[in-house]
Amino acid sequence: MKNNASQKYSVQLSFKEIRLPPFEDILILGKKCPQGIIGVSKSFELLIPNEFDVFEIDTTNIESVFINKRVLKKMDSEKIINILAEKVFPYVSECEIIKVDFKLKIFYDSIEGTF
Template identity: 25%
Template sequence: MVASSVSSTKTEITLRLSEFEMPPMQDALIIGRKAPLGFEAAKRMVDIISPNKYEVIKVQHPTIEALVIRKALMRMVPRDRLISIILEEGGKVANETTIFKVQLSIVLCVSKTVEL
């Protein structure tokens, strides 16, 4: 007697849709020395995606190769100060292979005394 068997394969497909952020980075990117994206690639990417909006900066750091920083931020905080803050904090979590997206929130507090 010959045994018979029936088999079937089903594939379930799930789609998740979300909006592609333009530009894909926010305020800054921290690029590791062995990340898939390097200084040159980042430079060309931002030049194409958001011309004149970001500055790509090569840095001297043991694990971080470059920073991509929104230019508008550098008008609010001096460039070198901003770089050192991002490196100081980013350097604690970043490693050679990662690319980190950074959100920076800058609150300007102004206090004035006026004579009435």
């Protein structure tokens, strides 16, 4: 490449801190994703031991779902997987790994009594 004196550059740069793994709530593995359940599980053991539970899924395109234990303290895994099956699974291809931000709020209608 020739050095051209009239050549100019414009650079836009941004950066931010990330945490490993680069997701917090839920990870969905497609049946044919390159890393597979064993590879992802081993990575988690090294990076964040004992923080996620894994659930094997029996569908045509999904192999497993990793759910953060802090989410599981608030909602049953079966309910979470049912929500994912209805709202997310149809959009996941066999070769993908999908991160899901699962923001959960708990509301009480009214609390009465003596505390």
